[in-house]
Amino acid sequence: MFTDYVKIIAKAGNGGNGAISFRREKYVAAGGPDGGDGGKGGDIYFEVDPDSNTLIDFRYNKKFKAENGKNGEGAHKYGKSGENLYIKVPIGTIIRDAKTNKVLADLSKEGQKELILSGGRGGKGNSHFATSTRQAPRFAQDGEKGEEKELILELKLLADVGLIGFPNVGKSTFLSMTTSATPKIADYHFTTLEPNLGVVKTDYGDSFVIADIPGIIEGASEGTGLGLQFLRHIERTRLLLHVIDVSGSEGRNPVDDFYKINEELKKYSEKLSKRKQIIVANKIDIIQDEKLYLELEKVAKEKQMEIFKISGATNEGVSDLIKHVSNILKTLPKEDLIDIVDEKVYTLEEQEDYTIEKEDGMFVIKGEPVERIMRRVNIADNESLYYFQKSLDELGVNEKLKDMGIKEGDIVKINDYELEWED
Numbered sequence: 001m002f003t004d005y006v007k008i009i010a011k012a013g014n015g016g017n018g019a020i021s022f023r024r025e026k027y028v029a030a031g032g033p034d035g036g037d038g039g040k041g042g043d044i045y046f047e048v049d050p051d052s053n054t055l056i057d058f059r060y061n062k063k064f065k066a067e068n069g070k071n072g073e074g075a076h077k078y079g080k081s082g083e084n085l086y087i088k089v090p091i092g093t094i095i096r097d098a099k100t101n102k103v104l105a106d107l108s109k110e111g112q113k114e115l116i117l118s119g120g121r122g123g124k125g126n127s128h129f130a131t132s133t134r135q136a137p138r139f140a141q142d143g144e145k146g147e148e149k150e151l152i153l154e155l156k157l158l159a160d161v162g163l164i165g166f167p168n169v170g171k172s173t174f175l176s177m178t179t180s181a182t183p184k185i186a187d188y189h190f191t192t193l194e195p196n197l198g199v200v201k202t203d204y205g206d207s208f209v210i211a212d213i214p215g216i217i218e219g220a221s222e223g224t225g226l227g228l229q230f231l232r233h234i235e236r237t238r239l240l241l242h243v244i245d246v247s248g249s250e251g252r253n254p255v256d257d258f259y260k261i262n263e264e265l266k267k268y269s270e271k272l273s274k275r276k277q278i279i280v281a282n283k284i285d286i287i288q289d290e291k292l293y294l295e296l297e298k299v300a301k302e303k304q305m306e307i308f309k310i311s312g313a314t315n316e317g318v319s320d321l322i323k324h325v326s327n328i329l330k331t332l333p334k335e336d337l338i339d340i341v342d343e344k345v346y347t348l349e350e351q352e353d354y355t356i357e358k359e360d361g362m363f364v365i366k367g368e369p370v371e372r373i374m375r376r377v378n379i380a381d382n383e384s385l386y387y388f389q390k391s392l393d394e395l396g397v398n399e400k401l402k403d404m405g406i407k408e409g410d411i412v413k414i415n416d417y418e419l420e421w422e423d
Contacts, residue, residue: 004054004055004154004155004156005055005152005153005154005155006055006058006059006062006152006153007062007098007150007151007152007153008058008061008062008063008064008150008151008153009062009063009064009148009149009150009151010044010063010064010065010087010116010117010148010149010151011044011064011065011066011117011146011147011148012041012042012043012044012066012085012117012118012119012120012146012147012148013040013041013042013043013065013066013067013068013069013082013083013119013120013146014041014068014069014082014119014120014143014144014145014146015038015039015040015041015068015069015119015120015121015122015123015143015144015145015146016037016038016039016040016041016068016069016070016071016072016079016080016122016123016143017038017071017072017079017122017123017140017141017142017143018035018036018037018038018071018072018122018123018124018125018126018128018140018141018142018143019035019036019037019038019071019072019073019074019077019125019126019140020033020035020125020126020137020138020139020140021033021034021035021036021073021074021075021125021126022034022074022136023075032127032130032135032136033125033126033127033129033130033136033137034074034075034076034125034127035072035073035074035076035125035126035127035140036072036073036074036075036076036077036078036079036125036127037072037078037079037122037123037124037125037128038069038070038071038072038078038079038122038123038124038125038141038142038143039069039070039071039072039078039079039080039081039082039122039143040069040081040082040119040120040121040122041066041067041068041069041081041082041119041120041121041122041143041144041146042066042067042068042069042081042082042083042084042085042119042146043066043084043085043115043117043118043119044064044066044084044085044087044115044116044117044119045084045085045086045087045113045114045115045116046086046087046088046089046093046095046105046107046113046114046116047086047087047088047089047107047112047113047114048088048089048090048091048093048107048109048110048111048112048113049088049089049090049091050091050110052088052089052090053090054090054155055089055090055093055153055155058153064085064087065085066082066083066084066085066117066119066146067082067083067085068082068143068146069081069082069119069120069122069143070082071143072122072123072125072140076125076127078122079122081119081122082119084119086113089107089153089155090155091107091108091109091110091112091158092107092108092155092156092157092158092236093107093153093154093155093156094106094107094152094153094154094155094156095107095114095116095151095152095153095154096151096152096154097149097150097151097152098149098150098151098152099149099150101152104116104151108158108236116149116151117146117147117148117149118146118147119146119147120143120144120145120146120147121143121144122143122144123140123141123142123143123144124140124141125140125141126138126139126140128141129387134383134386134387136383137383137384137387138383138384139377139383139384139387141375142375144372156235156236157197157211157236158209158236159197159209159210159211159236159237160208160209160210160237160238160239160329161200161208161209161210161211161237161238161239161240161241161325161329162210162211162213162234162237162239162240162241163175163210163211163212163213163241163243164213164234164240164241164242164243164261164265165242165243165244165245165257165261166245166252166257166260166261168245168250169243169244169245169257169282169283170243170245170282170283170312170313171212171213171243172196172212173312173313174212174243174280174282174310174312174318175196175198175210175212176198177312177315177318178198178200178210178318178322179198179199179200179210196211196212197209197210197211197212198210198211198212200322200325200326202322202323202326203323204326206326208325208326208329210241211237213234234265234272234275235269235272237275238275238276238329238332238333239275239276239277239278239325239328239329239332240275240276240277240278241277241278241280241321241325242258242261242262242277242278242279242280243280243282244257244258244279244280244281244282244296245257245282245283246281246282246283246284246287246292246293246296246309247282247283247284247286247287247288247292248287248288248289248292249283249286249288253292254281254292254293254295254296255295255296255299258279258296258299262277276328276332277305278305278306278307278308278321278324278325278328279296279300279305279306279307279308280307280308280310280321281293281296281297281307281308281309281310282310282311282312283311283312283313284309284310284311284316284317285311285313285314285316293309306324308320308321308324353367353368353369354366354367354368354369354370354395354397355367356397356400356401356404358404361410361411362410362411362412362413362418363401363404363406363410363411363412363413363421364413365397365412365413365414369395370392370395370397370414371414371415373388373391373392373395374388374414374415374417375415401421406421407421407423408421408422408423409421
């Protein structure tokens with residue numbers, strides 16, 4: 001089964017907590033703090049698997065989690081970092097953030113590996129918070145949470161040439177005549193349900209990959225039938241062969257077919273609609289009205305497109321077309337055809353926004369920077385609370401609260417804690 005679109009949940013590992021510990025040695029009268037740091041949470045990488053050509057495995061396994069970092073211990077013992085998780089995908093896989101639809105990575109090269117989700121930092125042990133005035137800190141940092149996202153995995157075939165056209169125009173027959181691919185071929189009016197790939201080898205030793213993209217119908221760009229699934233596979237191709245039935249045996253109008261398919265390409269992607277295209281007038285061995293071909297040839301001249309007459313069934317004209325395609329490909333650069341909107345993955349350290357809003361008479365503070373500070377403190381310890389106030393000052397929170405008119409006795413809520421403001 002060919003699977004080319006799945007959604008999964010992936011979570012990087014949480015960082016381990018820092019330890020609260022003090023030296024306890026027989027001949028040391030006043031041992032200082034010796035809490036070790038927590039280990040970093042495991043990252044999540046995606047890497048190309050050369051032996052895979054489908055996303056079928058992700059149909060049954062949709063949740064992935066990297067290992068958490070271990071907690072720190074006394075005697076300055078650091079927690080072990082969590083193991084990174086490597087998720088293997090076929091070459092040609094696009095990874096998107098399901099929430100924003102931004103492309104995070106395009107795995108289109110052999111051996112490629114990309115960091116997608118970062119593990120949380122380990123918390124610092126209490127030994128880091130000792131100062132000349134605070135010699136026995138009874139607090140430590142909790143580890144940071146690892147990044148978590150719903151991801152879209154989208155497989156786009158890596159082919160040099162894409163065969164496009166309505167169902168039953170002879171694309172599969174053409175592919176079978178020019179490559180070793182063995183697509184199912186029959187005289188049916190519904191489309192092939194999955195793409196077929198084949199390698200064309202010319203008489204001069206050149207080769208290129210050609211993909212038979214299942215028939216595109218009207219409304220494909222809006223998702224009619226399996227249109228969107230099929231259209232995505234054309235995006236990577238450098239050249240399009242537009243196969244059109246000019247025989248008249250099906251009662252089709254070649255010119256209408258030409259415009260309808262190109263309209264769907266344009267609706268789906270303006271960039272794709274400008275991809276170099278060669279018109280392939282197929283089934284000339286059973287042509288019933290020469291005017292049908294002549295009208296299509298006139299359109300080709302108007303659009304300044306090349307047109308080739310062939311018969312996929314008898315192989316007439318196929319060899320000349322393949323030679324021409326091979327020569328054209330030598331002039332077309334291989335480029336990154338996927339626009340990486342936001343390749344950079346924003347880590348926890350960079351998410352420094354927070355908000356303060358007044359709700360039900362309370363000042364509610366939300367945002368990772370403040371919540372992170374809150375996770376580091378021990379509310380029952382005065383020294384820890386002093387560290388907390390100092391951190392809020394440095395972040396500018398207290399100043400913003402004063403600007404918003406906070407008064408003594410007002411309640412400030414952070415996470416699940418409700419704190420009373422004192423001037």
